[in-house]
Amino acid sequence: xxxxxxxxxxxxxxxxxxPEGRRVTTRGTKGYRxxxxxxxxxxxRGMYRDMVLTRRFDDEATSLQRQGELALYAPSRGQEAxxxxxxxxxxxxxxxxxxxxxxxxxxxxxxxxxxxxxxFRGSDxxxxxxxxxxxxxxxxxxxxxxxxxxxxxxxxxxxxTPLDAHDGTAVITYFGDGATSxxxxxxxxxxxxxxxxxxxxxxxxxQWAISEPTTRxxxxxxxxxxxxxxxxxxxxxxxxxxxxxxxxxEALERARxxxxxxxxxxxxxxxxxxxxxxxxxxxxxxxQEEVWRRRDPIDRxxxxxxxxxxxxxxxxxxxxxxADELGVRLRAGVRALDGGAPVSTFDDVYATPHGxxxxxxxxxxxYEAGDPPADQYAIAETAQxxxx
Amino acid sequence: xxxxxxRTRTTSGAPGGTRTLTLGKAVNEGLRAAMRRDDKVMxxxxxxxxxxxxxxxTDGLQAEFGEQRVVDTPLAESGIVGTAVGLAMxxxxxxxxxxxxxxxxxxxxxxxxQLAKMHNRTRGAVELPVVIRIPYGGGIGAVEHHSESPEAxxxxxxxxxxxxPSTPQDAxxxxxxxxxxxxxxLFFEPxxxxxxxxxxxxDAEIGSSTLDAARVVRAGTDVTLxxxxxxxxxxxxxxxxxxxxxxxxxxxxLRAVSPMDTATVVTSVRRTGRCVVVHEAPVFFGAxxxxxxxxxxxxxxxxxxxVLRVGGFHTPYPVAKHEHDYLPxxxxxxxxxxxxxxx
Numbered sequence: 001x002x003x004x005x006x007x008x009x010x011x012x013x014x015x016x017x018x019p020e021g022r023r024v025t026t027r028g029t030k031g032y033r034x035x036x037x038x039x040x041x042x043x044x045r046g047m048y049r050d051m052v053l054t055r056r057f058d059d060e061a062t063s064l065q066r067q068g069e070l071a072l073y074a075p076s077r078g079q080e081a082x083x084x085x086x087x088x089x090x091x092x093x094x095x096x097x098x099x100x101x102x103x104x105x106x107x108x109x110x111x112x113x114x115x116x117x118x119x120f121r122g123s124d125x126x127x128x129x130x131x132x133x134x135x136x137x138x139x140x141x142x143x144x145x146x147x148x149x150x151x152x153x154x155x156x157x158x159x160x161t162p163l164d165a166h167d168g169t170a171v172i173t174y175f176g177d178g179a180t181s182x183x184x185x186x187x188x189x190x191x192x193x194x195x196x197x198x199x200x201x202x203x204x205x206x207q208w209a210i211s212e213p214t215t216r217x218x219x220x221x222x223x224x225x226x227x228x229x230x231x232x233x234x235x236x237x238x239x240x241x242x243x244x245x246x247x248x249x250e251a252l253e254r255a256r257x258x259x260x261x262x263x264x265x266x267x268x269x270x271x272x273x274x275x276x277x278x279x280x281x282x283x284x285x286x287x288q289e290e291v292w293r294r295r296d297p298i299d300r301x302x303x304x305x306x307x308x309x310x311x312x313x314x315x316x317x318x319x320x321x322x323a324d325e326l327g328v329r330l331r332a333g334v335r336a337l338d339g340g341a342p343v344s345t346f347d348d349v350y351a352t353p354h355g356x357x358x359x360x361x362x363x364x365x366x367y368e369a370g371d372p373p374a375d376q377y378a379i380a381e382t383a384q385x386x387x388x
Numbered sequence: 389x390x391x392x393x394x395r396t397r398t399t400s401g402a403p404g405g406t407r408t409l410t411l412g413k414a415v416n417e418g419l420r421a422a423m424r425r426d427d428k429v430m431x432x433x434x435x436x437x438x439x440x441x442x443x444x445x446t447d448g449l450q451a452e453f454g455e456q457r458v459v460d461t462p463l464a465e466s467g468i469v470g471t472a473v474g475l476a477m478x479x480x481x482x483x484x485x486x487x488x489x490x491x492x493x494x495x496x497x498x499x500x501x502q503l504a505k506m507h508n509r510t511r512g513a514v515e516l517p518v519v520i521r522i523p524y525g526g527g528i529g530a531v532e533h534h535s536e537s538p539e540a541x542x543x544x545x546x547x548x549x550x551x552x553p554s555t556p557q558d559a560x561x562x563x564x565x566x567x568x569x570x571x572x573x574l575f576f577e578p579x580x581x582x583x584x585x586x587x588x589x590x591d592a593e594i595g596s597s598t599l600d601a602a603r604v605v606r607a608g609t610d611v612t613l614x615x616x617x618x619x620x621x622x623x624x625x626x627x628x629x630x631x632x633x634x635x636x637x638x639x640x641x642l643r644a645v646s647p648m649d650t651a652t653v654v655t656s657v658r659r660t661g662r663c664v665v666v667h668e669a670p671v672f673f674g675a676x677x678x679x680x681x682x683x684x685x686x687x688x689x690x691x692x693x694x695v696l697r698v699g700g701f702h703t704p705y706p707v708a709k710h711e712h713d714y715l716p717x718x719x720x721x722x723x724x725x726x727x728x729x730x731x
Contacts, residue, residue, distance in 0.1 A: 129513040137510055141501045147467055148502070151474020158456055158480065187467035194462055348512035349546050351570035355600065355647035357546070
């Protein structure tokens with residue numbers, strides 16, 4: 001199939017599942033269809049479940065923000081297939097560098113739902129230990145993490161890990177259409193291709209960088225950026241979980257085999273606002289939103305499963321039950337997050353003692369104890385001790 | 389995670405004994421020793437491979453350690469630091485070379501928003517033992533962007549350590565301590581002093597406790613001169629000139645700008661009653677302002693005169709034809725000492 005890019009240019013786009021949920025058998029896609037065919041009905045139901053849970057997480061988080069329980073929230077509504085489909089292609093030892101909207105990826109990666117909202121609650125700058133799930137915390141400076149992903153992949157190369165489609169190690173980094181304009185993303189593609197690093201650049205082109213449409217970022221279809229840097233590049237229908245899975249698996253296996261980086265543009269749509277602070281009515285029409293609502297990635301997968309008699313009402317009810325439980329647990333868990341004692345601000349600034357932090361902490365603790373020191377310096381000296 | 393103590397317990401892998409080395413060669417030997425000691429240590433930068441860096445500080449290292457450990461990077465500084473962050477997350481200890489001080493700014497975002505904050509962002513789960521070597525300072529007759537002293541910009545960012553050696557011995561030991569440190573370290577090398585020679589004990593013990601400590605490099609009683617990096621030599625020459633006038637200057641090599649060893653400075657100034665800070669960076673919002681504030685707080689009743697600063701002006705670094713008028717000279721430091729005594 002083809003999609004457009006804001007202009008009328010037709011762009012080749014891999015699609016294996018059409019908006020009505022029918023499998024597509026276009027010529028030249030057999031390799032991808034074969035990959036998708038390895039997904040069992042149970043796998044597909046699992047994807048459906050994770051997509052529904054991601055959407056519920058989104059709705060719950062948005063409500064919590066409206067109730068004043070979160071400082072901010074960036075919804076992923078509409079991007080569930082791009083996120084869940086790609087994350088299903090990952091193996092545990094692969095490493096993920098997300099941007100800050102990859103709630104569906106984190107869902108598949110198994111990161112606790114409450115931990116995912118610590119950042120938006122204002123109780124953490126991160127929220128989880130990146131090494132526990134091989135998934136870095138969210139990065140807010142747009143595109144900065146793409147370089148971290150490439151560096152991590154360069155480390156994988158130096159470790160001498162097996163070069164094997166299954167037992168190798170790949171790195172994936174997620175970013176958006178706005179990020180493609182950032183220098184860091186472009187430098188990341190330079191470093192990745194020059195070093196043939198095992199990394200997959202996974203672009204979710206959701207067509208909006210806050211209020212700016214993709215036409216404000218590029219005149220070139222974005223998947224061709226990857227090509228220009230010298231890596232295999234592909235545009236997929238980002239609302240088609242099968243195409244996303246197949247394309248990502250192919251790219252990850254290429255990386256694990258030691259055959260270098262790849263670029264995937266998942267063409268999708270941000271159905272919600274940029275964040276809870278945004279007002280899309282100022283810059284886009286409800287007509288466009290309606291078009292994309294009819295391409296809802298969850299409805300599409302559900303239609304496929306229904307058509308193939310692999311989704312019954314009991315399973316749907318069971319998933320709804322899980323979603324309800326997610327909501328209950330999330331609401332209670334988020335409200336309990338308080339960020340710890342104020343003095344914890346001084347924790348983990350450095351890995352080894354730093355005299356300035358130590359003396360400021362000592363002063364603050366004395367001040368909080370109602371005993372502000374007359375001689376701040378004396379405290380600093382004590383706090384510094386042997387390790388300045 | 390291996391602790392710094394464990395990493396530094398082993399002795400240097402470099403040929404032992406004491407040798408006379410230039411400061412640049414001392415950094416080279418320090419890098420070599422660190423790379424021999426720990427195979428996770430790697431170097432990244434522009435032209436650091438066959439060329440050995442524009443100042444030859446990495447000379448011979450790619451030949452010894454190979455292209456995987458001494459990496460000629462693309463010409464993109466943000467990429468150097470950004471990929472170093474990822475390499476460190478994977479367990480490596482990257483040492484990045486920024487070719488000249490004025491070229492660090494494309495990497496400023498990665499250094500201040502990512503490298504500095506990752507440990508805190510992950511509540512200590514991630515350590516980033518990344519060293520960023522920056523040849524800095526003036527006096528070499530260079531074109532724009534090749535002579536600046538941007539250390540205060542980094543000292544102002546929590547999460548970074550900022551150090552600068554002034555002698556070949558310190559260059560040799562401090563670069564190894566910086567590499568062993570689990571925190572990111574900005575390692576400012578006084579490029580105008582790269583060719584200065586000194587005795588280097590290649591068996592000197594590498595220990596974390598000395599990386600942040602200031603050192604009294606000349607004892608005195610009448611005034612304390614505080615300097616670091618290239619300005620230590622200026623301060624010592626000033627002390628010589630003062631001695632001929634019958635004034636006794638104590639000279640402190642600060643060695644680290646973050647953290648700042650205020651205790652050593654304060655102890656000295658409480659005794660001398662006068663303090664003059666010397667650095668090449670502009671004095672406005674410079675490290676000297678921090679020293680002046682802290683000394684004033686802690687030595688208020690011991691001070692015979694206000695703390696004075698001698699350094700660069702609030703202008704872009706001047707053209708090479710004027711740089712020797714801009715840089716703090718012995719005469720300008722003497723002028724400040726005279727003003728301190730006139731109070």
